[in-house]
Amino acid sequence: MENYSRLCIHTITTKPWNLKEAVEKYAAAGVGGISVWREALQGYDLAAAGKMIRDAGLEIVSLVRGGFFPAKDEAGRKAAETDNLQAIAEAEALGAPAVVLVPGAVPGLPLSDARDQIEEGIRSLLPRTTEAGVKLSIEPLHPMYADSRSAINTLASANDMAERIDSDMVGIAVDVYHLWWDPDLQAQIKRCGEKGNLFAFHICDWLSPTEDMLNDRGLMGEGCIPIKEIRGWVEEAGFSGFNEVEIFSTQKWAMNQDAFLKEIQDAYRNHA
């Protein structure tokens, strides 16, 4: 049998399945890890959900997602802090070792202000995240999301921030979809590893053409991202964790999800 022990799937990737279905299907297919989206936990007791996942033989890689720190007013920033504390509490109850942070951005708020608010927001979580033993992974997002989802758009920018914060509890999630175009990527991955900040590695592919800016990601091998090459850089940088398949795709969600899971495994073997 093929070895899928380092393959992790994000629950959003097979959105039509509820958490129980996803856990059973991934485990039956020999997949090693699962990253759980908070939406998938609706209606579940968190500790029981964590036990169900572990009992099925899956490792919980991350809880997804916190972040979205910037806001135009104090109330908005306070709401973000509350939600992030809640995410850390959920990860702790579930038994997830880390929370992925989508940094956030607000149209019309200067990016430099947004970056300051992101850094301040993460710093404010440090006491709680240390106490809970839940790490925080900053995920730089593609520059096409700089308007409303992330003011951190390159690995250099995320490296700068993680190094300034300088905590064992704060690192970075490297996602090929967001970063593949950057001529500085190899060097920044090396730096990220050397500083101990390479916490997670997400894979999927960039379709040509891309029909929708949010929900038209491709399966590995369907697009133009040199996934194997980037995975090589990540592993040279010392990373030995999971390869997390995170795909938002209206087309894939419309498929039979059993067939899609098989495609994910084929793509993982051949193109990642």
Added chain:
Amino acid sequence: MENYSRLCIHTITTKPWNLKEAVEKYAAAGVGGISVWREALQGYDLAAAGKMIRDAGLEIVSLVRGGFFPAKDEAGRKAAETDNLQAIAEAEALGAPAVVLVPGAVPGLPLSDARDQIEEGIRSLLPRTTEAGVKLSIEPLHPMYADSRSAINTLASANDMAERIDSDMVGIAVDVYHLWWDPDLQAQIKRCGEKGNLFAFHICDWLSPTEDMLNDRGLMGEGCIPIKEIRGWVEEAGFSGFNEVEIFSTQKWAMNQDAFLKEIQDAYRNHA
């Protein structure tokens, strides 16, 4: 009357108008410059078109566009060279001082190879561009176009290439739409000016949400780009040329173009 002497409009911005209409309308509105898309020249004698534009009191800023150098085979690269020589000849006949180069990319061709091919392609044009007195402006495109339109996606990357080529005939077109998200933008604009490579400045806005990756650009003030701030950086870097409005928008093209031209002028006064 307001001063529109440094306002330039790209013919594609008012695509429903043919060249003669665009020239008459821009001139009647007091607009100072025009950048001519090659598509708009179909059916015109180039020298006569140039004379028509100058006689109307408009300055020709650029011919748009050449480039698209990378290809998967030698025939494709040769075809690109031929087309670029043709673009230079057209600019010379029209009396345009520069050609804007969209660098190009090909899905599946490694970006590092594409970058090498772009640089080689530009170098191959140097004798002809010098002879014709037609400058070449490399336009770095947003990273969301790295798959099929441009392997040059940051001003740093364009600066590197222009400095390596090191010719008075080769510089850069800075477009806020492509570059606004970059935390390094101010420093790279300064560098671009200091090296004498700041040839052109394009403006429009980034809409939130953006519904289409190609044809949903906004008018200045409709989106989240700090256009005045970036224009300030460009002028501090020594640029005193035109502010070129380049908008691809299915919605704007469906408008009455006289009303749209008025909106462009209002937006230019208030938000650029």
